[in-house]
Amino acid sequence: MLSLYHEARSPVHRSPAGAKLAVLLAVGTGLFFVRSIAALGAVLLVVALCYAVAKVPARVGLRQLRPVLPVLIAIVIAQLVLTGWVTAVLVGQRVLVLVALANLVTLTTRTSAMIDTVEAVLRPLRPLGVRPERVGLLVALTIRFVPVLKEQADQVRAAHRARGLRGTRFLTPLLIKTLRLADGLGSAIEARGGPD
Amino acid sequence: MIELENVHHDYGDHKVLGGISLTLAEPRIAIVGANGSGKSTLARLLNGLLLPTSGRVRVDGLDTKKDGKAIRRKVGFVFQDPDIQIIMPTVAEDLDFGLKRHGLTRERRAAKVTAALLEHGLDQHRDHPAHLLSGGQKQLLAIAAVLITDPTHLVFDEPTTLLDLPNRHRVTRLITGLTQQVVLVTHDLDLAATADRVIVLDHGTVFADGPPARSIDAYVALHTA
Numbered sequence: 001m002l003s004l005y006h007e008a009r010s011p012v013h014r015s016p017a018g019a020k021l022a023v024l025l026a027v028g029t030g031l032f033f034v035r036s037i038a039a040l041g042a043v044l045l046v047v048a049l050c051y052a053v054a055k056v057p058a059r060v061g062l063r064q065l066r067p068v069l070p071v072l073i074a075i076v077i078a079q080l081v082l083t084g085w086v087t088a089v090l091v092g093q094r095v096l097v098l099v100a101l102a103n104l105v106t107l108t109t110r111t112s113a114m115i116d117t118v119e120a121v122l123r124p125l126r127p128l129g130v131r132p133e134r135v136g137l138l139v140a141l142t143i144r145f146v147p148v149l150k151e152q153a154d155q156v157r158a159a160h161r162a163r164g165l166r167g168t169r170f171l172t173p174l175l176i177k178t179l180r181l182a183d184g185l186g187s188a189i190e191a192r193g194g195p196d
Numbered sequence: 197m198i199e200l201e202n203v204h205h206d207y208g209d210h211k212v213l214g215g216i217s218l219t220l221a222e223p224r225i226a227i228v229g230a231n232g233s234g235k236s237t238l239a240r241l242l243n244g245l246l247l248p249t250s251g252r253v254r255v256d257g258l259d260t261k262k263d264g265k266a267i268r269r270k271v272g273f274v275f276q277d278p279d280i281q282i283i284m285p286t287v288a289e290d291l292d293f294g295l296k297r298h299g300l301t302r303e304r305r306a307a308k309v310t311a312a313l314l315e316h317g318l319d320q321h322r323d324h325p326a327h328l329l330s331g332g333q334k335q336l337l338a339i340a341a342v343l344i345t346d347p348t349h350l351v352f353d354e355p356t357t358l359l360d361l362p363n364r365h366r367v368t369r370l371i372t373g374l375t376q377q378v379v380l381v382t383h384d385l386d387l388a389a390t391a392d393r394v395i396v397l398d399h400g401t402v403f404a405d406g407p408p409a410r411s412i413d414a415y416v417a418l419h420t421a
Contacts, residue, residue, distance in 0.1 A: 005286065005323050110323070112289045143285045147327040184280035187245050191273040192283065192341070193265075193297040 004064065006107040012054035017113040018120070020105045027101055031094045037086070040093035047100050054108050064103040065096075072096065115139055133195040141185070152177050197221045198242055198271075198349065198379070203251035205237050205400075212237045213400045215251070224372075226380045226388035226408070228415055229397035235381045236276075238397065239353045242379060243271035255349065269298075272347035272376075276354040278338035282326045287318055287337055290326055294345040308344055316340040316370075332363030339370060349377045356384050385412055 012020075027043075034040055051061050072095050079088035115136040122132035153174055160170045189195075198220040205213040213234045220242075229235045240246040241253050244260035244267045253260040255267045275281045284290040291312050295305045313319040316336050321329060329337065335355065342350065352371065356364040364384070371378060372390050380391060388394050394411035396404040396418070404414035 004325075007323050110289065111285045112292060137283075140284050140289075144283065144326065147325070148279060151327070181280060184275065184277065185283070187240070188275060188281045189283060191243060191245055191268060191275075192281070192294045193268060193345070194283070194293075 004103075004106050005110055006054075006056050006060055008055040008108075010054045010108070012050060012104070012108045015108075017105075017109045017117040020109060021114075021117060024101055024105050028098055031097060034094075035090065037089050037093065040090060040097065043097050044093060044100075047097055047104070050104055051100075054104060056104065056107050060107065061100070061103065064107070065099060068095075068099050072099075111140060111143055131195065137189070137195055145181075145185075148181070149178060152181070197256060198377075199252075199254045200238075200241070201252040201254070203238075203241060203248045203253060205234075205241065205246065206249045211400060213241075213248075216400075216402060217251075218395065218402070218405075220377075220379060222377075222392040224378045224380070224391040224393075226382055226391035226394045227397060228382060228385065228388050228394060228412070229403075230419060233397040234400040235397055236353055239273075239351050239379065239381045242349075242351050243268050243273050245273065269345070270347055271349045271351060272342035272345065274339055274342055274350065274352045274355055276357055278331075278334035278358075279327075281338040282334060282341070285325055286323050287326055287329070288313065288322045290337060291341050291344050294341055298345060312340045312344045330363075332359055332366060335359060335363065335367055336370070339367070343374075347376060349379070350374060351379045351381070353381045354383060355380070356382065356387060385415075388412060 031040070031043070034043070051058070072092060075095060076088045076092040079091050118139055119132040119136040122130050122135055126132065153170075156170045156174045156177065159173075160166075198218075200216050200218045200220075203213055203216045204211070216238065227235050227238060237246060241248055241260065242255070244253075244264040247253075247261055255270055258267050258270075260267055282290050284293045288309050291309045292305055295308060300308070310319075313322055316339075318333065318337060318340065321333065326334065326337065335358070339355070355371065356367050359367060368384075368387055368390070371380065371387070378391075380387065382388055389408045389412060391408055393406065394404075394408045394415075395402060396411050396415045398418060403418060404411045
């Protein structure tokens with residue numbers, strides 16, 4: 001969900017974020033009751049059709065799947081060894097459908113709409129002490145800062161390599177940089193009128 | 197108008213500001229000083245991000261110790277590093293962030309965001325992830341996200357330090373064209389020279405205060421002696 005919104009005019013883009021998340025939840029749950037390779041293959045085809053309706057080019061969809069492939073292959077191999085090829089294919093199909101569908105939601109939903117939905121869903125829990133705007137901000141910050149932290153980690157690692165250092169020693173300066181970032185971020189949220 | 201009355205600020209045992217009294221009434225004021233002179237601490241006191249250990253800071257009569265929220269609405273703050281200031285994942289969403297707490301309708305917010313994107317040349321990047329912008333574009337976004345909430349005073353903490361020459365010129369042009377009262381903390385003496393008044397801080401006290409040419413000469417003399 002790292003802010004991968006793909007701009008297009010489509011019924012999928014126009015659908016409310018809450019509806020898309022509900023479908024994702026329902027399909028994600030329902031998948032575990034489907035035990036036929038053919039049926040899961042059909043579901044995969046429907047998901048592919050949804051990508052076409054959403055006007056998301058195949059290369060964009062496949063690019064989002066690429067980071068998950070090593071994990072998917074590892075899961076399938078583990079299932080193949082432990083339980084046999086039928087379960088391995090079923091598990092592989094389920095993971096593929098879930099990831100592809102989650103990516104489709106991300107590609108067709110602005111983060112702000114996602115956050116508004118999270119806040120709306122949590123609003124009834126306010127009497128229990130839940131602060132929906134804080135949870136919404138947490139979601140936004142996670143999406144915003146994962147690439148920033150990765151960039152920082154790359155910089156610190158490069159600096160260590162330049163000095164001939166190897167191993168995990170880069171973690172300490174990275175932690176210090178991250179804490180400084182968090183401190184500055186807290187001030188920025190306060191300065192910009194974020195939730196208390 | 198911003199008033200500081202015998203302001204002291206300490207971080208634990210470390211005294212950063214020692215008894216500063218200033219009345220900031222000019223449209224454009226620059227604060228210069230060596231690293232560790234207390235410039236950034238002073239800047240953060242102006243919108244209540246930091247509270248004085250003793251003394252008082254008032255903005256248009258409001259006290260930062262009592263009216264922090266109201267003051268932060270009046271005083272926009274632009275940080276040195278835009279990466280910590282940009283909170284939302286995409287450009288348009290970040291512009292919208294500050295507006296959400298101003299009680300505007302969704303339509304009004306969207307109109308303001310579109311106008312700000314056009315004004316600052318960011319309209320091509322509306323839905324782009326903020327982390328993919330260039331350094332100059334990030335700083336423009338950070339400034340635009342503060343300006344969109346219509347503050348009456350603006351505090352900039354070293355806004356050009358991390359920028360290359362073309363972007364430094366661009367941000368300088370933007371800052372010099374602002375109609376709000378601007379307090380500028382900077383190492384950039386060319387930028388400071390565009391102000392109406394320059395205050396030089398040294399070891400947490402005011403070393404010089406006056407017209408840019410006089411104050412900047414005093415600052416240069418202090419560190420070349």
